[in-house]
Amino acid sequence: MYVNATHFHPITKDIRMNISFPPARPLVIDCDGVLLDYLVGFKPFAEDRLGVELSPAGPENFELSGWLGCDTATTMQLVSDFNMGKGGSFASLPAFPGSVEALHAARATGRRLSIITACFDTPEVVALRRANLLDVFGDIFDRIDFVNPGTSKRAILEHYKGVAWIEDNRKNALLGAEIGHDTYLIRTSHNVRHEALSQHPRMTWVDGWSCIRRNESF
Secondary structure, three states: OOOEEEEEOOOOOOOEEEEEOOOOOOEEEEOEOOOEOHHHHHHHHHHHHHOOOOOOOOOOOOOOHHHHOOOHHHHHHHHHHHHOOOOOOHHHOOEOOOHHHHHHHHHHOOOOEEEEEEOOOOHHHHHHHHHHHHHHHOOOOOEEEEEOOOOOOHHHHOOOOOOEEEEOOHHHHHHHHHHOOEEEEEOOOOOHHHHHHOOEOOEEEEOOHHHHHHHHOO
């Protein structure tokens, strides 16, 4: 948001000065594991479906099959069923720690906020996700883009210029950095073991939203 102010000289009042401040950098944000805590809802759903108790430490890879102990096809069906609202809590996922306070603080500085979420782009899933985001954060987002799981976010990321990109998926974070975005990758169980081999001059590994707030000054 540009702020234009007109001031008059305190004595003559005939010298006019225009001051224009640059806009605060927009944020483009992944959703699951960044804004909403996906595993809090998905874990009990998957345990009930599979009849197993999953490790509370969480998955060691972004692809969940190893953690779930099943093949890729079964994993994708579980994710699809959960995201469609079939017996799970997809529409009522809680906020990822620190995200609500961070985004409202960012919005207060005039930042534009956009989301790229990979949760299927069917009308049913889109409606559930939008309702969840509205309930948790309020009407603060300027744009929400939906892609199917496994689909590249490149085309959408290339649409943006001069933004900060925030992700928990290591490959998507590196993609944004390679495109030219200053990127924050939030450490989590499924990416931390790859940290040493996943570095980029434009990508910063962070422990959560507090680190991002300090770096971005909001």
